Amino acid sequence: MKIAHIVTYVSDDGAFGGPLTVAIGQAKELARRGHSVDIIAGWDGIAELAIPGVTVRLFPTRRVLPSGFSGLVSPALQSHVRRSLTTYDVVHIHLSRDLITVPVALAALRRSRRVILQTHGMVMPDSRLQARVLDAVAIRRVLHRASAVLYLTQREQQGVFTVSGGQAKLAGITNGIAALGPNTPSPISNLSNDVLFLARLHPRKRVMAFAEMARLMIGLGSSAHFSIVGPDEGDLAELSKFIAEHKLDSRLSYEGAIPPGAGAARLGQSSVYVLPSRGEVFPMTVLEALSVGTPVVIGNDCGIAPELQSRGAALVTDGSPKELSEAVSKILSEGELARDLIANGRRAVDEYFSISAVVDQLEALYNPQR
Known part of the structure; x- marks a missing residue:
């Protein structure tokens, strides 16, 4: 199976850490099981990211709005995704209210790809005008149409349910990490203080x-x-x-x-x-x-x-x-x-x-x- 994981941003300072760490862990394990996996992300032009068995495709971003990660765009990423969507069996999008992952979700759904959304607590009820506008224009639509929307906690489940108007196909999941082997000593040094x-x-x-x-x-x-x-x-x-x-x-x-x-x-x-x-x-x-x-x-x-x-x-x-x-x-x-x-x-x-x-x-x- 060929799978794309889409993440908003990779930067040298690791600022978009949680969703990227999750995507890397999932991609590594999927590749270990024999799947063909790409990670596609916006990029600060500096960070280096290499993942064994996984193809990493990073595309430069520029800022069009002052609002953190949500103000970044990447025309090169959008162009690549549009060209390559039909080659993927599944598009797994680590979705937030931003101008990188939302357009990818809309494009993938137009092509009738199997789309999995994972929001990492980033798409919760928000009364701010910018969030309400984006929800009305795009977020609610992609939540309705995705094959599954993954939530981590009951609080997130309720939040995504509310934002989607009760229409999302919700599926619970945990975050995971590679477990140490049973005979691997702990590297902790309690003497470090x-x-x-x-x-x-x-x-x-x-x-x-x-x-x-x-x-x-x-x-x-x-x-x-x-x-x-x-x-x-x-x-x-x-x-x-x-x-x-x-x-x-x-x-x-x-x-x-x-x-x-x-x-x-x-x-x-x-x-x-x-x-x-x-x-x-x-x-x-x-x-x-x-x-x-x-x-x-x-x-x-x-x-x-x-x-x-x-x-x-x-x-x-x-x-x-x-x-x-x-x-x-x-x-x-x-x-x-x-x-x-x-x-x-x-x-x-x-x-x-x-x-x-x-x-x-x-x-x-x-x-x-x-």
């Missing part, structure tokens, strides 16, 4: 909660170092001011962005991964942390918090700096707790979040007559 924030510096990701957590822990005598990694999307200036005002520059550092695919390695160098963001649907960085044996601290409104908490695979907090600091301090000081989180996290990846199980679901959706 590094506490990591790895996400965009966007207000929703709440890097300032992480920074305040670090200040509290340092004030209480913690010897940990606190590292922030990710592209700036509005909060860097406030973060820099906070570090200077509280004289934390030797203990709280901003490392900048890292390229696509580098997240797991950076997570594996840390003792704890903290994601204090609000409204996360299904964060791939959390699965990456679990897979490399790094204990995780998350907020209670994260889409996978209940599953991880029930499995003892993460510490779940209310997201406040105080609760975050208490959770991180426990992991750093209680070796048995850290070991239990590592073991339970790896078990969760093996049993529930494996890419093999995800692609089993995809193959059934791609070829329902099989």
